[in-house]
Amino acid sequence: MTQPPDRPSAPAPAATTEGDGQGSGQGSGHGGGGAAIIAALLANLGIAAAKFVAFLVTGASSMLAEAIHSVADSGNQVLLLVGGRTSRRRPTAEHPFGFGRDRYVYGFLVAVVLFSVGGLFAVYEGVHKVLEPEELTSPGWAFGVLGVAVVLESFSLRTAIRETNEVRQPGESYWAFIRQARAPELPVVLLEDSAALTGLVFALAGVGLTAATGNGVYDGLGTVAIGVLLVAVASVLAVETKSLLVGESATPAARRAIEDALAGGEHVESVIHLRTQHLGPEELLVAAKIAVRHDDTAEAVARAIDEAEARVRRAVPIATVIYLEPDIRRRSGSPTGAPMTEG
Secondary structure, three states: OOOOOOOOOOOOOOEEEEOOOOOOOOOOOOOOOHHHHHHHHHHHHHHHHHHHHHHHHHOOHHHHHHHHHHHHHHHHHHHHHHHHHHOOOOOOOOOOOOOOOHHHHHHHHHHHHHHHHHHHHHHHHHHHHHHOOOOOOOHHHHHHHHHHHHHHHHHHHHHHHHHHHHHOOOOOOHHHHHHHOOOOHHHHHHHHHHHHHHHHHHHHHHHHHHHHHOOOHHHHHHHHHHHHHHHHHHHHHHHHHHHHHHOOOOOHHHHHHHHHHHHOOOOEEEEEEEEEEEEEOOEEEEEEEEEEOOOOOHHHHHHHHHHHHHHHHHHOOOEEEEEEEEEOOOOOOOOOOOOOOOO
């Protein structure tokens, strides 16, 4: 609490308050995209089976690459579901802030799986087919399966876009949403489904050119293109989820709301500094130093902190852990005559 009024130059010790709520997901978090994950999982399981059958019938390497791609995507959706489940565990003595970042860990694993199982395998298989091209048998099977896959992937992507539009800010582009989202699930599904549709176009081009010319090199090139695409998407996911794992601050809009809430009380003169970090997509840590009136009593300072915390929680419900340190602005007539420094 603050020192008595006759010693205004002494900084105040920290006062902290901590909440244990889970937050509503508003503020700077984005939704978890459960329906989009389930839709993508069901679509990919069916597509993977059909693609494997088409590969066995036609021998097209692009069909094998697409089948492995769908298997990898299915595994990734399972990883996202597991991450969502484990992140809801209650805090422990060893993990007092909970397990919200489990969703980021599993999101990063998605990038690893997509890069290795999907991308590198496709590049390897494609190069092999370019060096040792083979003719296709029964290419009609490949066209039929790829056509069905386009329909199913389009349905999955539509679901992801619909869920994204429910949480995307007005005027925010999809790329900005992917960069700004603090929940990994929807960005992952959006990128995976977009890559899946693009990969199907590459596969159709490779199979079509091979069927038309009898040259299996085109099938191999289509497979390489699929692999390069998956490696690129996996790299984007890895960069974004790594940033979340290290710890990202609240979005600019949420930060402004927190600053306004802190400074909105009668007994708070200003916000000296503010630090925020996501403990999970819907859990935000807020640490701030606020300037209180130099002549306030200890009781008034304590009340000011409680009121400031309540305002922050109303403005940004995902602020589940809040630490506030009161201090005072140095006046020119203080014993030191020095301005207040930020600690």
